[in-house]
Amino acid sequence: MASVTDIFRNNPGKPKTVDGVYSEQEVRLANRNSGIILETLRHDVTPTGAHYLLTHFDVPALDEGSHRLTFGGGFEQPFDLSLDDIRALPQVTMPVTLECAGNGRARVSPRSHSMPWSVEAVGTSEWTGTPLRPLIERARPAQGTVDIVFTGADEGFDNGVRHFFGRSLTLDLIADLDVLLVHAMNGQPLLPQHGAPLRIVVPGWYGMASVKWLSRIEAIDTPYQGFQQVQTYRYRDHPEDEGRPVTAIRVKSLMIPPGIPDWLTRTRQVEPGSVEITGRAWAGKVPIARVEFGDGDTWQEAQLTPGSGPYAWSKWSVTWQATPGEHLLRCRATDAEGNTQPLEQRWDASGFGNNAAHCVAVFVPAEPA
Numbered sequence: 230m231a232s233v234t235d236i237f238r239n240n241p242g243k244p245k246t247v248d249g250v251y252s253e254q255e256v257r258l259a260n261r262n263s264g265i266i267l268e269t270l271r272h273d274v275t276p277t278g279a280h281y282l283l284t285h286f287d288v289p290a291l292d293e294g295s296h297r298l299t300f301g302g303g304f305e306q307p308f309d310l311s312l313d314d315i316r317a318l319p320q321v322t323m324p325v326t327l328e329c330a331g332n333g334r335a336r337v338s339p340r341s342h343s344m345p346w347s348v349e350a351v352g353t354s355e356w357t358g359t360p361l362r363p364l365i366e367r368a369r370p371a372q373g374t375v376d377i378v379f380t381g382a383d384e385g386f387d388n389g390v391r392h393f394f395g396r397s398l399t400l401d402l403i404a405d406l407d408v409l410l411v412h413a414m415n416g417q418p419l420l421p422q423h424g425a426p427l428r429i430v431v432p433g434w435y436g437m438a439s440v441k442w443l444s445r446i447e448a449i450d451t452p453y454q455g456f457q458q459v460q461t462y463r464y465r466d467h468p469e470d471e472g473r474p475v476t477a478i479r480v481k482s483l484m485i486p487p488g489i490p491d492w493l494t495r496t497r498q499v500e501p502g503s504v505e506i507t508g509r510a511w512a513g514k515v516p517i518a519r520v521e522f523g524d525g526d527t528w529q530e531a532q533l534t535p536g537s538g539p540y541a542w543s544k545w546s547v548t549w550q551a552t553p554g555e556h557l558l559r560c561r562a563t564d565a566e567g568n569t570q571p572l573e574q575r576w577d578a579s580g581f582g583n584n585a586a587h588c589v590a591v592f593v594p595a596e597p598a
Contacts, residue, residue, distance in 0.1 A: 236386075236389075237386060237389065238389075239389070240386075240388055240389030242388070243341065243342040243343070244342050245339070245342070246339055246340050246341070246342050248338050248339070248340075251345055252342065254342075255342065255343070255344070255345045258343070258344045258345070259344065259345055261284060262281075262282050262283050262284060262344055263281060263282050264281045264346065264347070264348075264349025264350050264351075265279055265280065265281050265349045265350075265351055265352050266279050266349075267348075267349060267483065267484075267485055267486055268485055268486075270483060270484075270485045270507070270508055270509050271485060271507065273324075273353070273536075273537055273541070273544070274324065274353055274354060274355055274415060275352035275353050275354060276415075277354065277414060277415050277417070277420065277423075279352065280327075280352035280354055280414075280423070281327075281328075281329060281349060281350045281351055281352045282422055282423070283329050283331075283344065283350065283436065284383070284422060285383060285385060285387070285394055285457075286383045286384060286385030286394065287383060287385070288383070288421050288422055288442075289381075289382040289383055289442045290421075291382060291425065291426055291442060293312055293418075293425070293426040294312075296311070296312060296426050296427070296444075297309045297310065297311055298310045298315070298410075298427055298443060298444065298445070298446070299444065299445040299446070300364065300365075300367075300368040300445075300446050300447075301445055301446070301447050302447040302448070302449070303370060303371050303374060303447050303448030303449050303450070304368035304369055304370060304371065304447075304448050305368075305369040305370075305371055306367065306368055306369045307368060308367070308368065310364075312412060312426050312427065315358070315359055315410060315412060315427070316412065318359040318364075319359055319360070320357060320358070320359060321357070321358065321359065321360060321409060322355050322356070322357045323355070323356055323357075323407065323409060323430075323432065323538060323540065324353060324354070324355050324356075324536070324537045324538045324540065324541035325353065325354065325356055325430055325432045325538070325540040325541065326351065326352070326353040326478075326511045326536075326540060326541055326542045327351070327352060327353075327354070327430070327435075327436045327439060328350060328351040328435055328436060328478050328481070328511070329344075329346060329350035329351070329435065329436050329437075330435035330436065330437050330462055330475045330581045330582060331343060331344055331346050331350065331579070331580055331581060331583075332346045332348065332349075332350035332351060332583060333346060333347070333348055333350075333574065333580070333583025333584070333585065334346050334579075334580030334581075334583060335347050335580075336348075336574060336583060336585065337574055337576060337577065337580045337583060338576075340580050341578060341579045341580045343579070343580065346580075348483060348587055350436075351481075351483070351511075353509075353511075353536075353541055353542050354414050354415050355414070355415050355416065356409055356411045356413070356414060356430045357411065357412065357413035357414070357416070358409040358410045358411035358412050358413070358430070359409070359410050360407070360408070360409060360410075361403065361408040361409060361410050361429060362403055362404065362408065364410065365377060365400075365403055365446075368446075368448075370400065370448035371448060371450070373450040374400060374448040374449065374450055375399065375449060375450055375451055375452055376397040376398070376399055376448075376449050376451075376452055376453040377397060377398055377399070377400065377403060377446060377447070377448055377449075378395055378396075378397045378446065378447045378448075378449055378453050378455070379395060379396055379397065379398075379429055379440040379443060379446055380393050380394070380395040380440070380443075380444055380445050380446075380447070381393060381394045381395065381424075381428075381440045381441055381442040381443055381444060382442040382443075382444045383441065383442050387456055387457075387460070387461070388456075388460065390456050390460070392455065392456045392457070393444075394440060394441075394457055395440065395453070395455040395456075395457060395458065396437065396438055396440050396453075396455070396457055396458055397449075397452075397453035397455070397458055398431070398438070406431055406432065406433065406434070407432050407540075408429055408430070408431050408432070409429065409430045409432075410427065410429055410443070411424070411427070411428050411429065411430050412426060412427055423441065424440075424441030424442050424443070425442075427442070427443045428440060428441040428442065428443050429443055432514065432539075432540035433477055433478060433513035433514035433540055434476055434477055434478065434513065435462075435475055435476070435477075435478055435581075435582075437457065437462045437475065438476075461579065462474065462475045462581065463475060463579075463581075464577055464579075464581055464582060465577060465578035465579060466576075466577075466578065467578055468578050470578065472578075475581050475582060477513040477514070478511065478512060478513040479512065479513075479568070479582050479584040480510070480511075480512035480515070480517070480562050480563065480564040480568045480569065480570055480584060481510065481511060481512070481562060481570060481584040482508055482509065482510035482511075482517075482520050482545065482560045482561060482562035482570065482586075482587060483508050483509055483510075483560070483587045484506055484507070484508035484522075484558065484560045484587055484589060485506070485507055485508055486589045486591075487499050487504050487505075487506055487549075487558075487589075487591065488500070488504075488591055496590050496591070496592065497589060497590070497591040497592070498591070498592050498593075498594065499551050499591045499592070499593050500551065500593070500594070501551050501552060501553055501593050501594070501595070501596075502550070502551060503548055503549070503550060503551075504548070504549045504550075504551045505546060505547075505548055505549075506522060506546065506547050506548075506549050506558070507544065507545065507546040508520070508544075508545055508546075508560055508587075509542040509543065509544060509545070510533075510542060510543050510545055510560075510562035511536070511541075511542035511543065511562075512562070512564035512565075512568070513540070514539055514540055515564040515565050515566055515568075516535070516539075516543075516564065516565040517533060517535075517543045517545075517562055517563070517564055517565070518563050518564055518565045518567075519531070519533065519562070519563050520533060520543075520545040520560060520561070520562045520563075521560065521561050521562075521563075522545075522547045522549065522558070522559070522560050523558070523559045523560070523561075523586075524549060524556050524557075524558055524559075525556050525557050525558075525559075529547055530547075531545040531546060531547045531560075532545065532546050532547070533545050534546075545560070545562075551591075551593045552593060553593050553594060553595040554592075554593060555590070555591070555592055555593075556590070556591050556592075556593065557588055557589075557590055557591075558588065558589045558590075558591055559572070559586045559587065559588050559589075560586060560587050561586040570584050570585060570586050571584070571585055571586070572585065572586050573585060
């Protein structure tokens with residue numbers, strides 16, 4: 230292992246991975262972060278404690294009473310806001326499905342050495358806050374503004390680069406997206422791990438855009454070059470590829486695994502006969518057009534129930550006739566623009582945007598238990 234000094238002064242880069250074998254570092258990441266419990270897909274709104282979490286560095290210790298959000302450099306009318314100031318503004322509660330851009334990375338071969346997500350890095354919450362656009366207009370970005378930069382209070386190293394987590398959006402994107410400045414989640418104040426006391430939520434985009442522990446907002450007249458904007462969260466065909474930015478969530482679906490599980494393998498046993506299969510499907514802001522369910526032999530179209538808002542997942546359900554034997558159950562969604570989940574995941578150097586069809590292995594005994 231490289232020395233501690235080398236990690237910071239001469240970062241060795243990411244090691245190669247072996248399919249099915251996870252390093253001590255990846256296990257530590259998996260212990261710090263958490264995905265949804267697939268059984269909770271039955272809920273329209275994910276229980277707060279089951280919503281996925283990805284924390285890049287440490288959870289900052291911010292005092293709600295003294296924390297202030299600064300609209301600073303690059304604005305003609307800069308100002309600060311306290312949490313009470315923000316709560317006094319017009320309030321909106323919006324159901325939004327958030328998904329980590331790296332969701333599914335563990336199923337790409339070879340995978341990037343990083344947080345080894347399977348399929349669970351997703352959740353839907355009701356986010357409460359005030360629309361961001363009027364505040365940007367109030368601060369009056371200077372003429373020539375190219376990007377609005379959002380910087381959190383979480384600081385650390387990535388690939389040897391020290392930085393605060395930051396992301397940017399153009400003025401056109403802020404005008405087009407229903408970005409919220411958020412202080413509550415599912416009717417309660419934000420929890421520390423979810424960005425308390427303030428964060429933004431960028432509906433329809435992967436979670437990296439929804440900066441947590443928000444501390445300052447700035448306007449700049451050149452494209453933002455922050456590490457989390459240009460060095461990562463880009464689709465790359467090979468490690469040296471400059472890549473394309475990760476933005477809107479790709480069409481995707483998950484099912485609640487039916488039956489009962491084996492403790493270690495999570496393989497399911499399902500009793501023969503009629504089995505109700507349900508799940509969720511989402512595609513950023515684009516409506517879901519259909520979901521198909523397959524058992525290895527045939528596909529059948531599921532019944533759809535639209536989500537509670539344009540950015541919230543839809544529910545789907547089918548009745549499956551379970552016959553004795555081994556089955557690989559799959560679901561795939563198609564959005565209103567005609568995009569369908571692939572059966573096999575396209576490869577990406579960092580494992581971003583994995584939206585391959587969800588697969589669940591089940592065994593059906595010859596006789597009911």
